[in-house]
Amino acid sequence: MKVFISADIEGVAGVVHREHTARDGREHDRARMLMTEEVNACIEGALSWGATEVVVNDSHGTMRNLIPEAIHPEAEYITGSPKILAMMEGINPEFDAAIFLGYHSRMGNDGILNHTFHGGVIQNIRINHRDMGEIALNAGIAGVFGVPVVLVTGCQHAAGEALEFIPNVETAIVKHTINRQSAKNLSPQKARCLIKEKTIASLSRLPTFQPVSLQGPFEVEITYLHPGLADAAGILPIVERVNQTTHRFETDEFITAFRYIRSLIAIAGALN
Ligand SMILES: [Zn+2]
Numbered sequence: 597m598k599v600f601i602s603a604d605i606e607g608v609a610g611v612v613h614r615e616h617t618a619r620d621g622r623e624h625d626r627a628r629m630l631m632t633e634e635v636n637a638c639i640e641g642a643l644s645w646g647a648t649e650v651v652v653n654d655s656h657g658t659m660r661n662l663i664p665e666a667i668h669p670e671a672e673y674i675t676g677s678p679k680i681l682a683m684m685e686g687i688n689p690e691f692d693a694a695i696f697l698g699y700h701s702r703m704g705n706d707g708i709l710n711h712t713f714h715g716g717v718i719q720n721i722r723i724n725h726r727d728m729g730e731i732a733l734n735a736g737i738a739g740v741f742g743v744p745v746v747l748v749t750g751c752q753h754a755a756g757e758a759l760e761f762i763p764n765v766e767t768a769i770v771k772h773t774i775n776r777q778s779a780k781n782l783s784p785q786k787a788r789c790l791i792k793e794k795t796i797a798s799l800s801r802l803p804t805f806q807p808v809s810l811q812g813p814f815e816v817e818i819t820y821l822h823p824g825l826a827d828a829a830g831i832l833p834i835v836e837r838v839n840q841t842t843h844r845f846e847t848d849e850f851i852t853a854f855r856y857i858r859s860l861i862a863i864a865g866a867l868n
């Protein structure tokens with residue numbers, strides 16, 4: 597059995613602030629260790645259920661957060677950025693299960709540190725008239741490769757968002773959001789125990805999961821935080837301007853849609 601883990605940081609127990617998540621944050625190194633140890637708990641769970649291969653993709657910011665010396669020795673990890681599939685780089689049809697660790701809800705939803713890919717650019721992403729955050733988009737990518745998402749860890753709102761989009765998914769709630777920058781957390785030890793337990797629980801019912809299957813063509817609408825961002829991203833010729841802050845485009849392939857979304861975010865962020 598092969599298990600793919602996409603590891604973000606905002607949904608890790610104890611992480612509530614930019615000082616935890618940003619490269620220059622005073623608490624960033626501590627948050628990286630908390631993230632790495634939650635990943636290790638997940639790896640231990642997968643190995644104890646018989647996984648023969650575990651690959652972890654570092655999925656936050658610079659994608660250089662996992663602490664190499666501290667990662668479980670039996671897992672391989674993908675580090676660095678940019679990567680074409682970003683948070684899902686490394687996924688392929690040989691994996692039996694995907695796990696989203698330390699995830700968060702989409703921009704504007706309730707949930708600790710909610711955002712969608714870039715908190716300074718994106719207000720909302722809709723595909724075929726459905727709001728899509730990172731959980732939904734990344735589950736869609738896993739689905740293209742025929743891999744089911746079996747477990748999502750994070751706050752209660754990330755868990756709720758996951759269940760809306762992946763009805764059968766296992767969740768591990770390691771903290772309860774109070775507001776966007778505060779939460780009631782499990783202790784690191786309890787959070788790790790829960791993640792290990794839930795990893796085993798999800799893999800033990802692997803045959804009950806289906807990959808998310810999204811049918812094209814895809815109509816994508818991207819709403820930015822302000823019109824200047826739409827002005828900047830508008831240089832990409834695929835988009836049509838719907839209103840001051842929204843672009844739309846169409847494509848038949850989900851991965852192509854995702855790559856355009858990432859391109860628009862990068863251009864908007866760079867030129868504004
Ligand atoms: Zn992140």
